[in-house]
Amino acid sequence: MGDKLSRHMTNQEIAKTLSNIAEYLEMTDVPFKPRAYVRVAEAIAAMSESVDRLYREKGASALRSIPGVGASIAEHIKELVTTGHLAYYDQLKKKTPVDLETLTAVEGLGPKKIKVLYEKLRVRTLADLERVAKAGKIKKLEGFGEKSEENILKGIAFVKSSGGRFLLGDAMREAKQIELGLQKIPGIHSFDIVGSFRRRKETIGDIDILVVSDRPHVIMEAFTNLPNVARVYAKGDTKSMVRLQGGIDADLRVVPQESYGAALSYFTGSKDHNIALRKIAIEKKLKLNEYGLFASDKRKATGKMIAGKTEEEIYAKLGLDFIPPELREMGGEIEAAKNHTLPKLIGYEDLRGDLQTQTNWTDGNASIEEMAKEAIKRGLEYIAITDHTKRLAMTHGLDARRIVEQMKEIDNLNATSDKRHGKGKFRILKGTECDILRDGSLDLPDEILRQLDVVGVSVHSLFNLSREDQTKRIVRAMRNPHADILFHPTGRLIHKREPYAVDMSEIIDVARETNTVLEVDALSERLDLKDEHIRMAVQKGVKLAIDSDAHAPSQFSVLEFGIAQARRGWATREDIINTFSAEKMLSMLKDGR
């Protein structure tokens, strides 16, 4: 237990505490303070180096180098990482002891309304909220009404429907922690995260881990004592189950080397995919389970083992091409594997550029140059700078005058980097994330759009137009001769907001007709397009782009989620325009320069 008390605090945890403080301060109506906390929370969440470590190694003064951190927030962070608590925060919590995170997850509920609900109706949890809403007590409150109560009930239903599932990105962070913890243990031959995580589903119920080792006891001991384990449900000889600090459950199983492939396949699923594999085995007079592929022998419990060490040999013995985990969802992959018609999926190393990034010209937190440097570090050849436009006032969106200025800066940066690296090394592309206005017109004039390399268009307002109006609006934007890419086409936020009502098959048809690229926004709360829409687009020959939507250098890492999503949509390298060189990619866009 000793090392659990002094365990390091992650940036996410610090950021969450600070943003909760901001919400509590909103309740008290103090001006500007909340913004100060939110600003720091965002900066910390986007940092790649650990704030905890920064403090431990360089002291409190180093904390001041984080943008937005002054004397008092530095003190708070210090207290938080050294004691695990923050008295100031505890005080605020005590005053309004509500489950902020779940209540704010309800669309339309913010700190002010939560405060009223607590003070008038003692609402602390989602269950309390549902009870008073159903009892018709909310509509009687001042400032609320019939409609608010209805919307709250709808919001509760949506929050509940996420049913304890976690975003792939959050699961990935936890998985990496576990991997780091286990890496140090001697006797681990291999370590895989299996289940829906390995299939890269957009949300994950729990983290299933498969370890090959001859020393299962050591593994069990080490796993259940990892610093980010909050509680242990079960600890056996070959299987343990725990709850992690972040709230996700994780199961770990140890298998022997000879069963590795069979176990990998079995625990990766999907369940229906496994059933289909077992049926094929039975047709071939074989038996498949988590220990291997066996000759069925009616007299004995198990016959001779035919395969099991690797997944590849199991698929081969069943007469199937290897099926990548992302496709194991019973979407026709078995037939395709039988007929040797599986697509050659885009690979995790195939992206050469990123076509949506924001900078400190609007709501990003790094300069164009810093974003470019990080992209270079990650092996990309180009990025498009696509800051917001003026309609998105909150981001200080660019108008025609400022975007012209930005273009000049990009020209300068490209020119100086040409001198440093030689021509054709890395290219910063001029772009925009141009708002689609109510009527489908765009937030920048055509003569500006014409000068940009990459024009992304997207919806950030009026999410509740009718399906017909929303579709019409987006289609009109796509028909603009300069609109190259439709960014995050459905606007959904997983667990937070439904996609807006829009006819995706019409959008895909219009994309095809107008040569508009559809984006796969890789942010793990967006993953927009969804896998099924990617597949529809690919089938119709519509081109896609996989973008990070990065607002900070560390956020390029989400690209892997976008690639995963594209793979789940059966996309190949050729379907994705930013797998090509900058020149080739640009030639594929509408203006085709």
Place this chain on the structure above:
DNA sequence: GCCGTTTTCGGCCCGACTGTTTTCAGTCG
């Protein structure tokens, strides 16, 4: 609470939309 080619105070990304109102507060982006 933070910050400064506007340094020790006085500003702080702010407009659109919704549902409540009957002139506005809260939320979202």
